[in-house]
Amino acid sequence: MTSIAFNARLRGALLAGAGIALCAAALAPVQEVRAQGAPGELAWADTLPSGLDPHVVFDVPMQLYMLNVYDNLYRYQGNPPELVPWLAESHTMSEDGLTWTFTLREGITFHDGSDMTAEDVVYSFQRVLGLGRGPASAFLSYLQPENVTALDERTVEFVLDTPYAPFLSAIPLVSILNAGLMREHESDEDWGSAWLASNAAGSGAYAFDPASYIPRGNITVERFEDHFLGWAHNDDPIDIVRVPFIAENSTRILALLNGEVQATDSYLPSDQVERVEAADGVHVASDESMRVMVIRMNNGKAPFDNVNFRRCLSHAFNYEGFIDVILQGHAVRNPGPIPQTLWGAPADVPGYSYDLDKAREACDLARSEGAPVDRTVSIHTQSELDLTLQAAQVLQGDARQLGLNIEIVPDTWANMTGSMGSMESTPDMWIHWVSTYFVDPENWIGQMYDSQFHGTWKASSWYDNAEVDELLRTARTVTDEDTRRQAYEAASRIVIDEAADIWIYNTIQMRGMSDRIEGYEFSPVGSGAEFRTLSLTD
């Protein structure tokens, strides 16, 4: 075909059509672009809880929400975390360890202006037990709703069925709700859950703003002037904090660099640390936490029911390589289930080293004992967390040198934890972290290796050892800390010797942060996301 001469009118029309989008760009006011956030407002780009009910949702992001919007009787502060009186000014425990009495402070008000009394505390604990979700699992086995009573306006009594030493440690799991407000919004015996899914009934340092709430999108909180602690500790507190959920790491870091947000979440990837440190006006806050990365092994399934096969895999993981190269040194080797920074972790147990000769020996021994060492085993990783895939690949590579076949199965947290109701449906291996919900060895070794918890994701190794069960149950029921420490150390030695799982490291949590933020205080519980102490410089 001969080329068609193109006249000016046609060219103009078509170019105009193609250029509409580019012309529109010129309309966008450039002064909006270099957003620094509104003055006096903090944008804290962290992960959000899936819901707003602190008695239902039980995950790490919920800690950010509940520590700001709600209060609890006792609370963890600092690093290492110390349990301090919060709404309660004191407590007593009976000699038999069954009766606990808490005395509330005076002058505590909720966000709606009503006074907090012991009735609100009773309602809150009864609601947790009645719903039977999330944090209830820490109390249900030894506390009945009718055994939480108000002795007077400021005194609450708990009578336990059996002694439970970590009871006080677990107290911060329960946020205290405004009972009067909740009862106004209850329907069909739902404990007000439907209403609380979009609202709040707290007394915390910051009040939730329902109007700006986008589930999985944004939470905005406003400073509560009448918080019971007052604001004398902070000369220049922040009035409004927005918590946008930015799913993509890259976008979150760019937003920090250009000043749109003043903080990222506390899981800054190692390969981004240098970039943030090198940029002007921002830095990385890094703190050793209590969050242990672990490769679980289903001890109930062959060949994992053979202790030598488990030892073989424990020697086949390149701990130093993973920590030094992939995490660029931003982690601390943790040879057992309890974080090394917590009492109960035996200091004299080095754990397993990366040693392929020892691994080969152990595997040969397992093979000679009849373990089906050569079958392909699967390791499930969390698709949303790259580190789990990288850990699986490190193990897979070295296991291949031993002639072992490991198949990597990308999965999601919800799918995996939902499949752990029975030994058969639990994966051969899977990778996750055990975070700090309450600061007691019970949170780690107690719930991971006591056989009574089989069927829960925390006990998904299906480890079964009567001696360990006995030690853990003793540690749970005696109140003397020295006896408890000895029991946890003894139990740790056994589970490490029997290689119940592969424990890799204790996390150093890293948060990208603007230099404008002052007053940042990290605690493993909540990861430093309490806004009370923060201020923003200009």
Place this chain on the structure above:
Amino acid sequence: MLLFLVRRLILVIPVIFGLLLLTFIMIRVVPTDPAAALAGENASAEQIAAIRAQFGFDQPVIVQFWTYLGQVVRGDFGISLYSNRPIGADILLRLPATLELTFVALLVAAFGGIAVGTLAAVWHNSWFDHLIRIFTVAGLALASFWLAIMLQLLFSMELGWLPLRGRLPSGMAPPAYITGLYLVDSLLTLDFRAFTTALGHLLLPALTLAFGGLATVARFTRSSLLETLQNDFVTYERAVGFPNHRIVLPYALRNSLVSPLNQIGLLFGGFISGAVVVEAIFDWPGLGSYLVGAILTADYKAILAVTLVVGLIYALVNIAVDLLQGIVDPRVGGDL
């Protein structure tokens, strides 16, 4: 035309039913127990069983599906297992953001693609045509997440011309709610500052989403127009002295639009799925990011609801494209 429309709308019902059934079975045959995840850490087998019964997970799949279908017919998508909020409300909160993004991307891909494709056909074998060929291959080959990050780095971080993320700057109130589409609402309320700000935020995600589609439409327009320009009626028009722009725009291009229009209908489905990635990178509070969260938390009713809504929109957009084809091409229009 009206009969065609009614017939097509009725046909949407079995399509949506099939889509729901398929998705429901796929989600429920996965060997996972949402009750265990809901119960939380350290929950006993009894607690998990109680939650299973409370939510009906212990019923046979077909019974669960039937119950769910009854709810959906009544317009009730159920309660999210995780946020405990009505799923319909959460979807309504996010749907306008996705619709605005995908429709603007569709407009950019359609008009941009037709314009570029027409230019490439008219300047056949010129340097411009070769350039467009490179551009269209790139458009089909480039991963949208890579393009998105590159656009962010260039326009937001280096040049500072366009916003990095979100629909509006942090703390800026959206225009008064009428449709939920910020561009439309700001124009209806004569809030021009909100309009330009929302448009600025929309440009990068819309361009990212539109890029591959624009390339596809351009290729189809180019080849279709080139074919049309060789028809006898074009030779005749040229012989009687019609100026070139009269030949190309009203006659040749109109005759060439059937195939690009088909592509535009198909593109919409791609845009909705592409929005999952684009929304995540640009922090766009739409259905895509909601769906990702629902999948990661095994919130199966939320997954089903999003599937249903997207399926319905996809079906409606394709009906609209069919009607448009009837308008553009009377030969097709006569069959409607």
